[in-house]
Amino acid sequence: MKVLKFGGTSVGSAKNIQQVASILSDYQQSGQRVAVVVSAMSGITNKLIEVGNRAASGDETYKSLLKDIEATHLTAIRELIEVRRQSKTIAFVKLLLNDLEDILRGIFLLRELSLRSLDILQSFGERLSSFIIAEYLSQEGVPAAQLDARAVVRTNSVFGGAKVDFVTTNSAITKYFAENDKMQIITGFVASSESGETTTLGRGGSDYSAAIFGAALNAKEIEIWTDVDGVMTTDPRVVPTAFSLQQLSYEEAMEMSHFGAKVIYPPTLQPAIKKNIALRIRNTFNPSFPGTLVTAKSGQEDWPVKGISSIKEISLITLSGSGLIGVPGVSSRLFGALARGGVSMILITQASSEHSITFAVAPSDAVKGKKIIEEEFFNEMASGKVNPVEVEGNLSILAIIGENMKERPGVAAKLFSALGKNGVSISAIAQGSSELNVSVVIEQKHLYKSLNALHEIFFLSDMAELNVFMLGLGLIGNTLLNQMKDQAEYLLTERNLRLNIVGAANSKKMIFNETGLDISLSKEEILAEGEASNAELFVEKMIEMNLPNSVFVDCTPGESAVKLYENILLNSISITTPNKIANSGTLEYYLKCQAAAKRRGVKFLYETNVGAGLPVIGPLQDLRRSGDKIIKIEGILSGTLSYLFNTFAAGMKFSELVKQAKEMGYTEPDPRDDLGGVDVARKILILAREAGYHLEPSDVVVEPILPQACLDAASVDDFFVELEKANDLFEKQRAEAEAEGKALRIVATLDEEGKAVVSLQAVGSTHPFYGLVGSDNMVVFTSRRYFSEPLVIRGPGAGAEVTAAGVFAEIITIGNFLIN
Ligand SMILES: NC(=O)c1ccc[n+]([C@@H]2O[C@H](COP(=O)([O-])OP(=O)(O)OC[C@H]3O[C@@H](n4cnc5c(N)ncnc54)[C@H](O)[C@@H]3O)[C@@H](O)[C@H]2O)c1
Numbered sequence: 084m085k086v087l088k089f090g091g092t093s094v095g096s097a098k099n100i101q102q103v104a105s106i107l108s109d110y111q112q113s114g115q116r117v118a119v120v121v122s123a124m125s126g127i128t129n130k131l132i133e134v135g136n137r138a139a140s141g142d143e144t145y146k147s148l149l150k151d152i153e154a155t156h157l158t159a160i161r162e163l164i165e166v167r168r169q170s171k172t173i174a175f176v177k178l179l180l181n182d183l184e185d186i187l188r189g190i191f192l193l194r195e196l197s198l199r200s201l202d203i204l205q206s207f208g209e210r211l212s213s214f215i216i217a218e219y220l221s222q223e224g225v226p227a228a229q230l231d232a233r234a235v236v237r238t239n240s241v242f243g244g245a246k247v248d249f250v251t252t253n254s255a256i257t258k259y260f261a262e263n264d265k266m267q268i269i270t271g272f273v274a275s276s277e278s279g280e281t282t283t284l285g286r287g288g289s290d291y292s293a294a295i296f297g298a299a300l301n302a303k304e305i306e307i308w309t310d311v312d313g314v315m316t317t318d319p320r321v322v323p324t325a326f327s328l329q330q331l332s333y334e335e336a337m338e339m340s341h342f343g344a345k346v347i348y349p350p351t352l353q354p355a356i357k358k359n360i361a362l363r364i365r366n367t368f369n370p371s372f373p374g375t376l377v378t379a380k381s382g383q384e385d386w387p388v389k390g391i392s393s394i395k396e397i398s399l400i401t402l403s404g405s406g407l408i409g410v411p412g413v414s415s416r417l418f419g420a421l422a423r424g425g426v427s428m429i430l431i432t433q434a435s436s437e438h439s440i441t442f443a444v445a446p447s448d449a450v451k452g453k454k455i456i457e458e459e460f461f462n463e464m465a466s467g468k469v470n471p472v473e474v475e476g477n478l479s480i481l482a483i484i485g486e487n488m489k490e491r492p493g494v495a496a497k498l499f500s501a502l503g504k505n506g507v508s509i510s511a512i513a514q515g516s517s518e519l520n521v522s523v524v525i526e527q528k529h530l531y532k533s534l535n536a537l538h539e540i541f542f543l544s545d546m547a548e549l550n551v552f553m554l555g556l557g558l559i560g561n562t563l564l565n566q567m568k569d570q571a572e573y574l575l576t577e578r579n580l581r582l583n584i585v586g587a588a589n590s591k592k593m594i595f596n597e598t599g600l601d602i603s604l605s606k607e608e609i610l611a612e613g614e615a616s617n618a619e620l621f622v623e624k625m626i627e628m629n630l631p632n633s634v635f636v637d638c639t640p641g642e643s644a645v646k647l648y649e650n651i652l653l654n655s656i657s658i659t660t661p662n663k664i665a666n667s668g669t670l671e672y673y674l675k676c677q678a679a680a681k682r683r684g685v686k687f688l689y690e691t692n693v694g695a696g697l698p699v700i701g702p703l704q705d706l707r708r709s710g711d712k713i714i715k716i717e718g719i720l721s722g723t724l725s726y727l728f729n730t731f732a733a734g735m736k737f738s739e740l741v742k743q744a745k746e747m748g749y750t751e752p753d754p755r756d757d758l759g760g761v762d763v764a765r766k767i768l769i770l771a772r773e774a775g776y777h778l779e780p781s782d783v784v785v786e787p788i789l790p791q792a793c794l795d796a797a798s799v800d801d802f803f804v805e806l807e808k809a810n811d812l813f814e815k816q817r818a819e820a821e822a823e824g825k826a827l828r829i830v831a832t833l834d835e836e837g838k839a840v841v842s843l844q845a846v847g848s849t850h851p852f853y854g855l856v857g858s859d860n861m862v863v864f865t866s867r868r869y870f871s872e873p874l875v876i877r878g879p880g881a882g883a884e885v886t887a888a889g890v891f892a893e894i895i896t897i898g899n900f901l902i903n
């Protein structure tokens with residue numbers, strides 16, 4: 084024997100009842116005996132309470148509400164029952180409804196609605212639904228009969244939540260089922276007292292009925308049929324990747340339901356749990372889903388965490404002071420007073436110093452709770468032994484639940500590290516020694532992000548998702564986008580990493596999509612539906628979205644986004660950028676960004692600031708971290724200048740070469756940044772800072788390379804006009820160097836005194852800089868360890884592909900950091 088229970092939604096309309104009937108018909112055909120407990124049609128119980136309240140307050144509109152209740156049932160009958168059988172069914176229902184009307188008239192005349200009358204009123208919901216379902220089943224060839232549970236379930240006379248007399252009830256049920264072999268469609272929730280009065284079983288009543296029948300009948304299993312696919316790992320409305328659990332234990336189910344997973348309410352299932360009867364949560368609207376099995380065992384041993392639950396709104400109350408230390412009875416007084424005042428505590432923590440006790444309550448209890456404590460500890464507060472009560476609001480509780488975390492190290496560490504990396508600070512922690520649940524209190528605004536991050540860490544270990552915000556879709560940004568497009572499939576299948584571009588913008592338009600933009604489109608198509616953009620708006624929106632595992636990628640030139648880095652980092656969003664401005668602006672801002680990243684434990688990466696994709700900054704940081712001391716840095720740090728002077732030969736026009744370099748993607752958006760030495764100055768400044776020298780931009784000496792007129796030109800086009808006039812000058816310098824067997828190079832140096840200089844030098848044929856080709860950069864580190872033979876890094880130091888690839892690599896680095 085199995086007991087099946089169908090909730091209100093499952094029997095909420097003719098169509099749904101047909102669905103239920105088809106499930107029951109399958110059972111009948113399989114020859115398996117089932118007893119079926121049903122709820123009232125959805126919404127009916129509330130309407131019955133409302134109609135009673137209206138009648139009791141003398142509100143005549145109770146009559147129209149009654150008509151409404153009647154119509155719901157009659158409509159269902161007309162849709163379900165064949166015309167020739169309708170009159171019998173309707174006649175029965177009309178009789179019931181007439182009774183209901185009489186009772187309501189009584190309530191209306193007496194202006195009184197007792198708990199006893201309320202129980203009678205409510206019983207009509209299940210009495211009507213069970214009758215209609217039984218009739219429909221019989222018509223469809225499934226021999227079925229209504230069982231009004233008042234005939235067998237005996238309770239005391241506490242109306243509104245009566246206590247079951249199990250001895251009488253169990254024998255009545257077994258007797259009844261021994262004598263009736265049709266499929267019984269049982270009214271959930273209702274029962275009767277010894278004197279035959281109608282009673283109800285309180286909250287979760289139909290589940291309770293199912294448990295009572297299941298226990299009495301020694302059922303093999305109780306199936307709770309609802310409208311979702313069983314118990315899920317977490318709330319699917321908050322975490323779209325939530326999925327259904329195969330199995331969990333009674334205790335786990337209890338913990339989950341306590342924290343708001345509303346599928347079952349285990350306290351009502353106690354009679355069945357006591358007898359170790361398996362529960363299975365199934366979906367009426369998806370019968371092929373095999374259900375979530377709930378038994379004494381947790382199952383799925385390799386899952387330390389089975390679910391993540393939360394309570395969205397709570398307040399924390401803290402009682403503290405020296406008067407609490409080592410004084411027995413303080414907590415008893417505290418909890419006693421709160422209990423007397425009807426304030427329920429959701430979570431409690433006390434550190435072993437005993438200096439403070441913190442507990443969580445529903446926000447609606449916060450003010451009351453504070454007042455109760457102030458009264459209870461009035462004397463201690465007056466004498467200063469106890470501090471004023473602290474109340475904090477806008478908080479949430481989040482809990483990981485699972486029996487298998489018992490004695491398994493590292494589970495809590497995972498919880499805390501995931502929250503930490505996402506910039507979520509924890510206000511309070513509680514874990515019972517049963518190790519079934521670790522609860523943390525966090526700011527409410529981080530709940531969404533936290534649930535998603537934790538779900539990923541605990542349930543999608545083979546799949547991680549990185550949320551990428553891309554500002555700037557010019558040469559570098561667009562190249563990066565294309566690289567990500569090409570690589571997306573590989574990352575997903577081979578590295579289990581999904582790159583979600585959740586925001587993208589250029590200087591005109593920006594667009595956001597929490598589930599990820601379609602990057603198979605061109606950037607124009609991606610931005611087509613976008614709104615007006617600027618860096619501030621973009622960052623504001625990004626922070627507001629507060630997504631887990633977020634990365635900000637700044638591929639803009641200039642300062643507008645750079646100003647926002649500190650705030651971005653302080654909001655726990657990691658950054659990778661080829662933009663050099665933040666690190667080569669004021670020392671104060673450079674240090675601020677470094678500090679913000681450190682403080683929040685997020686990444687601020689900018690390897691492409693020097694040498695584009697070449698590893699320069701990383702190795703330099705490694706040298707310093709491992710205790711080496713940098714003595715000297717020499718470098719060809721401009722891809723553009725390298726290209727120009729490597730290619731410049733007799734008969735060429737210098738200005739034409741600059742145009743080529745621009746076309747090849749080597750130059751800055753304004754090539755004067757390269758030719759004027761500004762770009763190289765920025766790079767040597769960044770290297771100097773990474774080497775430990777606190778330099779300001781003005782400390783870098785740049786020997787002039789370009790004539791003043793070029794620098795003064797109003798636009799990039801005007802600049803090229805001026806540059807043409809300087810062609811002869813460059814040719815003269817080149818020819819002079821060539822005559823001496825030398826080549827021109829713009830060299831940046833940092834010496835041991837921390838002096839940084841950028842200058843045009845003619846280097847001889849034995850010098851390492853002499854033989855460079857193309858856009859090659861070369862950086863030479865002389866350090867204590869690399870002393871007689873310096874460390875040399877050489878390779879293409881500019882260009883869209885190599886730069887974008889460097890940024891891409893950093894995105895993956897950040898992903899690995901966040902997700903593991
Ligand atoms: N070219 C290289 O080899 C190289 C190497 C290393 C670093 N970089 C750096 O890469 C960055 C990007 O260079 P690029 O050549 O792609 O520039 P670009 O001019 O081609 O593109 C810049 C993009 O940023 C957008 N933008 C500018 N200001 C914006 C704002 N305030 N808000 C939103 N979007 C804005 C523009 O619309 C455009 O989409 C620069 O900081 C540059 O120094 C380039």
Ligand SMILES: N[C@@H](CCO)C(=O)O
Nearest residue numbers: 721722723750751881
């Ligand atoms: N414009 C830069 C790009 C690389 O930072 C260069 O030419 O080196």
Ligand code: NA
Nearest residue numbers: 690693695697
């Ligand atoms: Na680099």
